[in-house]
Amino acid sequence: MAEVTPVRGTRDYLPAEMRLRDRVQTIIQKSYQRNGFSRIQTPMLEHIDLLDKSEGGENLNLIFKILKRGQKLDLSKEMLEEQDLVDMGLRFDLTLPLSRYYANNRAQLRLPFKVIQIGQVFRAERPQRGRLREFYQCDIDIIGDASNQAEIELIHTTAKTLREIGFENFTVKINDRRILFELIESVGFLPEDTMSVCIVFDKLDKIGKDGVRAELLEKAYDEETVDRFIATIGDGKTGDLVAIGHMLPENEAVAGLSHIIDSVRELARDNYHIEFDRSLARGMGYYTGTIFEVVSPDFNSAIAGGGRYDRMIGKLVGEDVPAVGFSIGFERICQILLDKEDCSMATEDRRLALIFDEADPFIAVIRKADELRESGYEVTTMRKQKKLGRQFAALQREGFAAALVYGDSEMRSLTEE
Amino acid sequence: MAEVTPVRGTRDYLPAEMRLRDRVQTIIQKSYQRNGFSRIQTPMLEHIDLLDKSEGGENLNLIFKILKRGQKLDLSKEMLEEQDLVDMGLRFDLTLPLSRYYANNRAQLRLPFKVIQIGQVFRAERPQRGRLREFYQCDIDIIGDASNQAEIELIHTTAKTLREIGFENFTVKINDRRILFELIESVGFLPEDTMSVCIVFDKLDKIGKDGVRAELLEKAYDEETVDRFIATIGDGKTGDLVAIGHMLPENEAVAGLSHIIDSVRELARDNYHIEFDRSLARGMGYYTGTIFEVVSPDFNSAIAGGGRYDRMIGKLVGEDVPAVGFSIGFERICQILLDKEDCSMATEDRRLALIFDEADPFIAVIRKADELRESGYEVTTMRKQKKLGRQFAALQREGFAAALVYGDSEMRSLTEE
Numbered sequence: 001m002a003e004v005t006p007v008r009g010t011r012d013y014l015p016a017e018m019r020l021r022d023r024v025q026t027i028i029q030k031s032y033q034r035n036g037f038s039r040i041q042t043p044m045l046e047h048i049d050l051l052d053k054s055e056g057g058e059n060l061n062l063i064f065k066i067l068k069r070g071q072k073l074d075l076s077k078e079m080l081e082e083q084d085l086v087d088m089g090l091r092f093d094l095t096l097p098l099s100r101y102y103a104n105n106r107a108q109l110r111l112p113f114k115v116i117q118i119g120q121v122f123r124a125e126r127p128q129r130g131r132l133r134e135f136y137q138c139d140i141d142i143i144g145d146a147s148n149q150a151e152i153e154l155i156h157t158t159a160k161t162l163r164e165i166g167f168e169n170f171t172v173k174i175n176d177r178r179i180l181f182e183l184i185e186s187v188g189f190l191p192e193d194t195m196s197v198c199i200v201f202d203k204l205d206k207i208g209k210d211g212v213r214a215e216l217l218e219k220a221y222d223e224e225t226v227d228r229f230i231a232t233i234g235d236g237k238t239g240d241l242v243a244i245g246h247m248l249p250e251n252e253a254v255a256g257l258s259h260i261i262d263s264v265r266e267l268a269r270d271n272y273h274i275e276f277d278r279s280l281a282r283g284m285g286y287y288t289g290t291i292f293e294v295v296s297p298d299f300n301s302a303i304a305g306g307g308r309y310d311r312m313i314g315k316l317v318g319e320d321v322p323a324v325g326f327s328i329g330f331e332r333i334c335q336i337l338l339d340k341e342d343c344s345m346a347t348e349d350r351r352l353a354l355i356f357d358e359a360d361p362f363i364a365v366i367r368k369a370d371e372l373r374e375s376g377y378e379v380t381t382m383r384k385q386k387k388l389g390r391q392f393a394a395l396q397r398e399g400f401a402a403a404l405v406y407g408d409s410e411m412r413s414l415t416e417e
Numbered sequence: 418m419a420e421v422t423p424v425r426g427t428r429d430y431l432p433a434e435m436r437l438r439d440r441v442q443t444i445i446q447k448s449y450q451r452n453g454f455s456r457i458q459t460p461m462l463e464h465i466d467l468l469d470k471s472e473g474g475e476n477l478n479l480i481f482k483i484l485k486r487g488q489k490l491d492l493s494k495e496m497l498e499e500q501d502l503v504d505m506g507l508r509f510d511l512t513l514p515l516s517r518y519y520a521n522n523r524a525q526l527r528l529p530f531k532v533i534q535i536g537q538v539f540r541a542e543r544p545q546r547g548r549l550r551e552f553y554q555c556d557i558d559i560i561g562d563a564s565n566q567a568e569i570e571l572i573h574t575t576a577k578t579l580r581e582i583g584f585e586n587f588t589v590k591i592n593d594r595r596i597l598f599e600l601i602e603s604v605g606f607l608p609e610d611t612m613s614v615c616i617v618f619d620k621l622d623k624i625g626k627d628g629v630r631a632e633l634l635e636k637a638y639d640e641e642t643v644d645r646f647i648a649t650i651g652d653g654k655t656g657d658l659v660a661i662g663h664m665l666p667e668n669e670a671v672a673g674l675s676h677i678i679d680s681v682r683e684l685a686r687d688n689y690h691i692e693f694d695r696s697l698a699r700g701m702g703y704y705t706g707t708i709f710e711v712v713s714p715d716f717n718s719a720i721a722g723g724g725r726y727d728r729m730i731g732k733l734v735g736e737d738v739p740a741v742g743f744s745i746g747f748e749r750i751c752q753i754l755l756d757k758e759d760c761s762m763a764t765e766d767r768r769l770a771l772i773f774d775e776a777d778p779f780i781a782v783i784r785k786a787d788e789l790r791e792s793g794y795e796v797t798t799m800r801k802q803k804k805l806g807r808q809f810a811a812l813q814r815e816g817f818a819a820a821l822v823y824g825d826s827e828m829r830s831l832t833e834e
Contacts, residue, residue: 003464004520004733007505010460012518014525015532018456022446029439034790036797039435043427043551044461044537045481047420064462067482067503069541075497082492085502086484088424101429103421108431110811114797115432120461124486134460149779153798156783266780316421362566363683366573373451380453380531381570394527 009125009133016399019348021334024165025118028138028328031161032116035153037140039116042097044090051089054096055285055312057199062123064090064133090122094139095286095309095325102143102323103316111144114153118330132331139306141325143313148256151290151308152263154326158304159264159272162294165333167303170296173277174260176253177287177307179244183278186248187228189221195285197221197229202281205301209233233279241276253289260290286312290324299336304328349401351378355391356406358383365406372404426542426550433816436765438751441582442535445555445745448578449533452570454557456533459514461507468506471513472702472729474616479540481507481550507539511556512703512726512742519560519740520733528561531570535747549748556723558742560730565673568707568725569680571743575721576681576689579711582750584720587713590694591677593670594704594724596661600695603665604645606638612702614638614646619698622718626650650696658693670706677707703729707741716753721745766818768795772808773823775800782823789821 006012013021029039051063065086067073077084091097094117102109117139125131140157142150155172162170180201181194189197200215207215209230216226241261245254257276264274282291282305291307306326314320352372356365369379384405385391395403396414404411423429430438446456468480482503484490494501508514511534519526534556542548557574559567572589579587597618598611606614617632624632626647633643658678662671674693681691699708699722708724723743731737769789773782786796801822802808812820813831821828 002467002470002517002733004517006460006517006521007462007464010462012460012522013458014522015455015457018458021458022456034795036786036795038432039439040432041430041435041438043423043429045424045427045539045551047424050419053419064486064505065484066507067484067499069481073499075499080492080497082484082490088481090483100419100421100423104423105429105431110815112799122462134462152779153783263780267783316419362569363680366570366684369453378451378453382529398527 007133009127009131011132011134017334017338019399020337021330024330024334024337025136025138027164028161028330029116029118031164032138032140032157035157035160037114037116037157039118040098040101041117041119042091042094042101044120044122045088046091046097046100048083048086048089050096050100051092056092056096057283057285059092059123059284062125063092064122064124066090092123093121093284094119094137094327095141095284095312098139098141098143098325099309099313099316099323102313102321106317109143112150113141113143115141115143117141136330137327138330139325139327141323143323144321145324146310146322148260148263148290150322150324151260151292152267154306154324155260155264155274155292156267158294158306158326158328159268161328162304163271166337167296167333168271169298170272170294170303172264172272172274172292172294173280174257174274174290174292175277175280176257176290177281178253178289179248179251179257179278180281182248182251183232184229187232188225189229193221198281199283199285201233201279202283204233204279204281244276244278257290282307284309292326299332301332302329303332303336347396347401348378348399350376351400352380352411353395353400353403354379354381354406355384355388355403356381360406368404368406424550426544426548428549428551434751434755436816437754438747441747441751441754442553442555444581445578445747446533446535448581449555449557449574452574452577454531454533454574456535457515457518458534458536459508459511459518461537461539462505463508463514463517465500465503465506467513467517468509473509473513474700474702476509476540476701479542480509481539481541483507509540510538510701511536511554511744512558512701512729515556515558515560515742516726516730516733516740519730519738523734526560529567530558530560532558532560534558553747555745555747556742557744558740560740561738562741563727563739565677565680565707567739567741568677568709569684571723571741572677572681572691572709573684575711575723575743575745576685578745579721579750580688583754584713584750585688586715587689587711587720589681589689589691589709589711590697591674591691591707591709592694592697593674593707594698595670595706596665596668596674596695597698599665599668600649601646604649605642606646610638615698616700616702618650618696619700621650621696621698661693661695674707699724701726709743716749718749719746720749720753764813764818765795765816767793768817769797769828770812770817770820771796771798771823772801772805772820773798777823785821785823 066088068087120134121137122134180198184194184197200212204212213226213230261274286309287307288310289308293302294304295302308324310322311320313323354369365381369381372379392414402411483505485504537551538554539551597615601611601614617629621629630647678691703726704724705727706725710719711721712719725741727739728737730740771786782798786798789796809831819828
């Protein structure tokens with residue numbers, strides 16, 4: 001018999017969980033649209049060169065590659081290498097495809113381009129709880145706005161969307177790569193090493209200060225420099241932007257962060273929080289300015305993240321186009337909601353079972369169902385089982401609100417039998 | 418500069434087309450749900466063995482295969498074959514993954530299982546207009562109902578859904594593989610050749626009688642048998658079920674088809690049509706009984722298709738489980754709608770532009786936008802351009818309904834400047 005479990009790191013979704021996922025996705029998409037963003041779509045498949053040569057950080061090691069087809073695939077060649085075998089890969093995020101999309105379609109797009117992307121991405125991660133190899137991302141991006149108004153609008157829209165889903169008391173952490181880079185260089189790292197140090201530094205949450213120190217030493221950086229850097233990080237996760245301003249008086253990012261933080265605080269009206277976090281780094285290589293994440297004591301990892309990538313599109317079109325994006329971690333959010341409620345038990349008011357007997361005229365049964373559907377119900381027709389009480393109990397577990405036995409004039413509560 | 422067009426056979430979707438696609442997908446999903454079906458999801462990635470050993474007909478030659486990763490990929494081996502290189506593939510339809518899904522999750526599923534699947538599938542077809550390598554399918558299936566009530570419900574639900582999208586005067590063509598098989602055997606083909614003859618016969622629409630004859634002769638079937646078969650097909654595309662009943666008096670499929678056709682006609686109330694088509698074959702190897710398609714003189718290929726596959730799940734679970742499905746050709750439908758209307762010009766009543774000036778307080782602009790959003794508008798904020806008339810004209814082309822210039826008390830029509 002063939003293997004019937006899904007491939008490693010992927011999942012089948014049962015109807016109850018799927019209803020939750022659809023509900024959350026609809027809230028996100030509608031909220032994004034109401035806030036003036038427009039949905040686009042790019043293919044799952046991308047040119048392997050585009051993926052391989054991008055600044056995707058550790059994701060570059062996680063690309064699923066597609067075998068060449070037909071005459072393009074020559075297995076008779078000696079000393080085959082991966083590049084002989086593949087010409088496409090599956091997208092590992094939605095930001096790189098968006099840059100290609102913008103480059104391809106820019107003649108038809110108005111700037112600023114405020115864009116929604118919702119769809120699956122693929123990463124060959126080591127499978128573990130909450131980490132899938134095929135998963136959804138829900139992104140908004142603003143292309144063509146170099147001002148901080150773009151950040152303010154993205155943060156405001158994402159925060160409102162998270163609140164609509166039901167999240168409260170979260171905090172937006174924000175930093176700027178230009179501050180991070182200057183701090184890294186100020187302790188003695190070379191400019192060409194800043195990105196690499198930055199990506200190691202992003203693991204602070206997971207591996208701690210000692211882990212960051214060890215990993216930097218492993219990369220053969222000078223021990224004194226590393227220790228100066230570790231000392232600079234400070235103890236608290238959050239730092240004082242004013243103090244940083246004194247340390248780096250020339251850094252223009254400081255004033256920008258101040259402005260974003262003040263504006264978002266005013267818009268947030270204490271419904272959520274925003275704070276500077278000097279230790280926030282983010283893992284992608286392509287961020288050039290602001291970076292941000294949404295965290296909360298209620299869950300142990302970020303539920304949204306993003307940042308500014310002003311030089312990514314330039315690599316495709318020849319001149320830089322400012323861009324900034326914010327991505328909601330759809331899978332994390334669904335997992336948190338699933339852990340909170342037993343969604344398999346959630347009753348849906350409008351979901352009815354119309355129960356019929358072998359002897360009932362089937363066309364009339366369907367017409368009765370259609371009548372109920374026209375008054376707004378979701379109606380599933382099903383045959384009566386021998387033990388109606390047991391059938392009702394099962395329907396209740398499935399989330400049906402009530403049942404109508406064909407021929408009866410009244411609906412029945414599922415707890416009644 | 419890197420290649421920025423999408424990979425061959427795939428597409429980028431611009432906002433206006435995406436709005437049409439989202440609208441159609443929402444109608445389909447809501448209609449399916451209202452008719453008592455529940456949505457599930459399977460991964461895009463599947464075990465290569467499952468795909469390769471399936472009865473997917475010509476689709477088996479069109480599978481995108483994923484390169485093995487890490488230590489599993491050994492390129493030092495001599496005489497490498499494809500099977501050394503790949504362990505997964507992208508799904509080419511939603512029916513095979515559904516069978517695997519059912520086998521994997523059957524302990525948690527109630528029968529009959531009425532299921533919705535909406536999602537992308539991948540086929541390495543030769544790209545041509547209307548034929549993509551990555552495209553959506555929208556399927557409903559009923560698992561666990563051997564009676565013709567399943568067919569009646571699928572046809573009724575699909576027809577209602579097509580009507581909600583705006584299609585009228587279409588015809589459901591229906592046949593039964595058991596009739597086709599008996600006809601094929603009755604002219605002298607061997608039982609083991611029936612499926613292969615059937616799949617060639619399915620191309621009748623595209624290559625005509627002469628093409629079918631030529632392709633069968635190419636496969637080295639006996640010329641006399643082939644000619645007897647060609648004569649049996651008859652001239653008209655549709656045939657008389659009563660005549661077939663006389664020809665094949667023992668065939669139980671004839672009564673079943675009669676019952677389905679009569680029932681659907683009663684439910685259709687002349688809103689659409691259903692007729693027997695003795696030349697309908699369908700390309701998949703796995704169909705075992707009824708097969709059906711939706712056609713219309715208004716468009717030149719089927720917009721929906723499906724059939725019964727009672728033995729597919731059995732190959733995975735060890736005992737046969739009846740199953741039947743109907744798939745709406747989402748891409749065909751969107752193409753027909755796009756050809757009909759210029760969707761880039763479609764105005765959306767609730768879509769507003771809030772136009773502000775560099776000098777306006779940005780927080781107040783956002784608050785004004787939020788206020789309009791709370792009364793049900795989709796509001797995009799954007800900076801005022803030098804030529805407001807030209808900006809208005811561009812917004813109208815994008816589908817905006819009106820604009821509010823920040824500070825004004827009244828909205829402006831986009832044609833007014």
